[in-house]
Amino acid sequence: MSGLSRRAPFLATVFACGLTACASNGPIPPLPPGAMATVQGPAGTPPATTLSSLTGDLVPQISTVTIPAGTLDPASPTAQVTRVVFPERAFFAFDQDQPLPGAARAFDAIAGEMKAGHIGQTVTVLGHTDSIGSAAYNVDLSRRRAEAALRALAARGIPTAALSAVAIGARQPIASNDTDAGRALNRRVEFLISPSQADNLAAIRQTHVMAGNLATDIRDVTSAPIYGLNQNGLLPAGDVALAAPDPLPATAPLEAVPVRRARVQRVRPVKLLAPQPVQSRPLGSNQTSY
Numbered sequence: 001m002s003g004l005s006r007r008a009p010f011l012a013t014v015f016a017c018g019l020t021a022c023a024s025n026g027p028i029p030p031l032p033p034g035a036m037a038t039v040q041g042p043a044g045t046p047p048a049t050t051l052s053s054l055t056g057d058l059v060p061q062i063s064t065v066t067i068p069a070g071t072l073d074p075a076s077p078t079a080q081v082t083r084v085v086f087p088e089r090a091f092f093a094f095d096q097d098q099p100l101p102g103a104a105r106a107f108d109a110i111a112g113e114m115k116a117g118h119i120g121q122t123v124t125v126l127g128h129t130d131s132i133g134s135a136a137y138n139v140d141l142s143r144r145r146a147e148a149a150l151r152a153l154a155a156r157g158i159p160t161a162a163l164s165a166v167a168i169g170a171r172q173p174i175a176s177n178d179t180d181a182g183r184a185l186n187r188r189v190e191f192l193i194s195p196s197q198a199d200n201l202a203a204i205r206q207t208h209v210m211a212g213n214l215a216t217d218i219r220d221v222t223s224a225p226i227y228g229l230n231q232n233g234l235l236p237a238g239d240v241a242l243a244a245p246d247p248l249p250a251t252a253p254l255e256a257v258p259v260r261r262a263r264v265q266r267v268r269p270v271k272l273l274a275p276q277p278v279q280s281r282p283l284g285s286n287q288t289s290y
Contacts, residue, residue: 046116047108047109047111047113047115047116047118048108048112049105049108049109049112050112050113050118051084051109051110051113053109054105054106054109057086057087057089057090057102058090058102058103058105058106060084060085060086060106061083061084061085061086062082062083062084062085063082063083063085064080064081064082064083065080065081065082065083065192065203065206066078066079066080066081067079067080067081067199067202067203067206071202072198072199072202079194079195079196079199079202080194081120081192081193081194081199081200081202081203082119082120082192082194083190083191083192083193083203084110084190084191084193085188085189085190085191086106086188086189086190087184087185087187087188087189088184088187088188088189090102090103090106090189091103091106091145091149091189092145092189094187095141097141097144097147097148098148099148099152103152104152107149107152107153107156108156110123110153110191110193111153111156111157111158112156114158114162114193115157119193120193120194120195120196122162122163122164122193122194122195122196122197122200123153123158123162123163123164123191123192123193124164124165124166124191124192124193124197124200124201124204125146125149125150125153125163125164125165125166125189125191126146126165126166126168126172126189126190126191126192126204127141127142127143127144127145127146127149127167127168127169127189127190128142128168128169128170128172128173128186128187128188128189128190129141129168129169129170129186129187130173130177130182130183130184130186130187131170131173131177131183131186131214131215131218132177132183135169135170135217135218135221138169138170139167139168139224139225140167141169142167142168142169143165143225143227143234145189146165146166146167146227146234147165147227147229147233147234149165149189149191150163150164150165150229154229160228160229160230162197163228163229164197164200164226164227164228164229164237165226165227165228165229165234166201166204166224166225166226166227166240167224167225167227168204168224169218169224170186170214170218171214171221171224171242172207172209172242173186173209173213173214174188174209174213175213176212176213177213177215182213192204201226201240204224204240204242205240205241205242205243206243207242207243208243208245208246209243209245209246210245210246211245211246214245219245221242222241222242222244223240223242224239224240224242225238225239226238226239226240
């Protein structure tokens with residue numbers, strides 16, 4: 001995405017845009033000087049709670065997304081984004097936007113590891129839903145959940161300059177929405193963490209989904225709204241482009257199968273015997289008639 005550098009996201013965009021969305025194809029201005037440095041805690045201070053210490057439903061799936069060199073601009077080097085994914089039930093009750101009490105330990109772990117410098121210093125939160133309900137409702141639920149997550153991180157000392165959210169809704173499923181099990185997998189909370197918001201957004205752009213897992217009414221959705229956070233709530237900060245869904249597999253044409261004519265064998269006629277008359281006899285008679 002041209003026009004973005006690794007020093008480019010975010011808070012300046014929020015202030016410049018106010019309460020109106022910025023142009024979706026515009027560059028994201030850089031953070032104020034030193035904004036990312038404030039994420040760091042005292043040198044050598046280990047976090048009280050780490051991601052690896054979480055148990056039960058709070059155990060996240062952690063992976064690394066590689067952003068190839070030249071993705072943001074011709075001179076940008078290869079970058080790594082840490083993807084931390086939790087199931088919905090770890091953070092929210094079904095169809096609710098306020099974090100469950102047990103989610104506090106997960107927020108503690110993310111904020112603590114960011115401050116300790118174990119993972120990146122900017123975080124983008126994505127709220128994923130299943131396809132139940134309208135597309136607009138799911139995007140709004142995604143936005144409200146992301147705001148709650150950003151507020152929880154800000155309350156733990158992560159500066160708002162390092163926080164962003166993307167309301168994905170049901171646009172990036174990881175399983176089929178045709179089954180209860182698949183919908184449960186799709187309802188999840190995702191944290192993208194790296195030294196740069198621009199890299200976090202690049203990780204979103206290169207996430208591919210199968211068209212067959214998408215509801216038909218959102219297969220043509222090509223972007224998702226980005227938000228920043230201030231004391232008044234979320235503020236629009238443009239859009240991030242989404243990868244087109246992978247096409248449905250082509251159906252192989254039916255092969256013509258030659259039909260062989262069945263051979264009918266001649267059957268010799270069978271000569272039937274003529275029926276013989278049956279003579280009746282009175283009941284109780286011992287005489288046999290032939």
